[in-house]
Amino acid sequence: MTVLLETRGLSKNFGGLKAVSDVNFRVEKGEVRAVIGPNGAGKTTFVSLISGRIAPSAGTILFEGEDVTELPAYARVQKGIAYTFQITSIYQNLSVAENVALAAHQPGGRASLEPLARVGLADRASQIAGTLAYGHQRLLEVAMGLALKPKLLILDEPTQGLSDAEIDNFITLVRDVARDETVLLIEHNMPLVMELAHRITVLDRGSILAEGTPQEVHANAAVQAAYLGTG
Template identity: 70%
Template sequence: MATVTLLETNGLSRRFGGLKAVDGVDFRLDRGEIRAVIGPNGAGKTTFVSLVAGRVPPSEGSIRFEGEDVTRLPAHARVRRGIAYTFQITSIFGNLSVFDNVALAVQSALAKEAGFGARLDEAEIRGRTMTALDLTGLAARADQPAGTLAYGHQRLVEVAMGLGLAPKLLILDEPTQGLSDPEIADFIGLVRTIAETATVMLIEHNMAVVMDLATRITVLDRGRILAEGTPAEIRADARVQHAYLGT
């Protein structure tokens, strides 16, 4: 089956004063991939995905999603087009229940589908919300205030919120941080399930997770792409071994 490009950047750069956090990145992501973006601290990973999601404007370059130029679109407009980004720092509503956090995302997705002013079906909101909670293992915690969850479970609420948006591209930023080993194993299964209907891009420092999950890996170093390839190719790349893997 022919590959279809979902996301493409050309010459994408972002400067913060004299620092070039992202420096002329040409990047292509195909529909259906699980792509890991890795690199040492300060490599520009979070800035890069923030540019893709519209949370940070580029200094130079362009971003195309499903063939359309989205370079100047704000984050909320990119969400409507199908780009969902779970933040590196949890951004849940701590005083609301787990269910209500995810239901807000579901309502947003349904409103996009139905059109402005359309009446939303409460049963569909509940059904989609519970599906996202079931997938992330949070159904039993649906009524719990989200702010009382352990950090790792708050991250899973974010993932459930991302799923509630029915994304075409789900960007996960350090998703396994704070999870126990059994929870990480469950998370790997979750991402594989998500990838049946959405493309996944994740920033992740846990190399066992990266090597297990990713179909391809992009390595950033000092804001530039150092290497790209399959897990086996990246593991064998001498430049990556020197810059990041420490071998």
């Protein structure tokens, strides 16, 4: 397998707090990788470092073998890294289709049709984005990410606010996306993680606690004690 993303000694300090501490991490092309961990484990800080939203205190980020540590977020998007935020970042006063077209830098609207169809929002293309239910706003964000045609799609808590039926559709969507793109998934929904992920990385207090297949992670005593509430 080809390594798409790698971090070496990646760290981020906020004052005296080590939010991410010396993380060595590799994602192979074509996999669905989940990053899980308790609140405050450093998950969102970690993916913010990968996407270029914040700068690391130490360490290196490689994408397709190229050092992108110093690149700003927009340049990483151009390289193929798309990040959908934990808090929705849509353009509230524009239509659903206009949001996606803007994300794709193709203001004509046609670029929005396929991504919206993939996330199940094609019938809401003309609706003002700010009037969507919260769960649908999350799906719109995913469509905006897909419109960028990324090599790596980072999804931060994408099922927050989705109904059970929408989560089932989301599972189908991620499997479809993973045929063409690599997916890095930050998610609290453990059944979904266990069903979707090829491999799981567990963060705790900014460091990697465990890594492996869903079965290996679920059976790990340290993970059960720190995260799953057992053991």
